[in-house]
Amino acid sequence: MNINIRLNLLGVLDLKQNELDLDIAAETTVETLLELIDRHNPGFRAALTGEDGTISRQFVFFINGRNVMQLEGMKTVLAAGDAINVIPAIAGG
């Protein structure tokens, strides 16, 4: 299934690819997605995750506009057509 990923990191991280369209397996979680994005942007997964393995408080990970920490966190399962957006937390107003 296809999902669109936009990494709006506003210069906080140096990325090779800011926008990705990925074909992922059904039942893919956010955790797995970070690994997939990391293949295109080495170091991305390490930057996005904190010591406890969850999304670092330095970033906000949105699925269709909703903060993934208000869903199931890293265990959130993605669906076809989901739009992913990642921003630095300090950009949240």
Place this chain on the structure above:
Amino acid sequence: MIIDRPESHFIFVFPSEHVEYGYNYINLRGEPLTNKQYLEHWGKWLVFGNRGEVEALAKKLDPFVEEHRVPAVKYDRKLITEFQLNRCVMCVYCHYYQRDDVWEVLAELGVKDKAWMFERETLEKWMPGGVNLEKWIQGRNMDAEQAERVREGARERFRKMFADDDAIFTGVDQ
């Protein structure tokens, strides 16, 4: 109405009635929100762009704000040096229950990336230990004593603002 006061970091888009008559745009179906309701339900769509882009979008949003279809907007006058971001941030405010309607307006105007943030999340980031406050302190090269004064000031300010759950929310000084 676009409110551009040079002394403010932000440029605002408010309904004229707010500026001229004190109309409270922080409401749901005309009913002003209490502190508790504000923290539970008020938030914003985040939009990023250079100054020209957010300014152009603000002008397009102005009529919707006048019609109360979008409660209010604010955006950075310039990049915030302390944060080292390469884009300006625009906040398009509304109640959680209205967010789909407001998103519809934004999507019509060409906004593509969805990012909803509750105001309570933003306020937490501006409390001691929060990413925004700590980054701002670091960006200002404050010494330990100054930093602690800023943290204590933030703590006290927010304590006073939200002391009474049932009081009508009166806004954040920005």
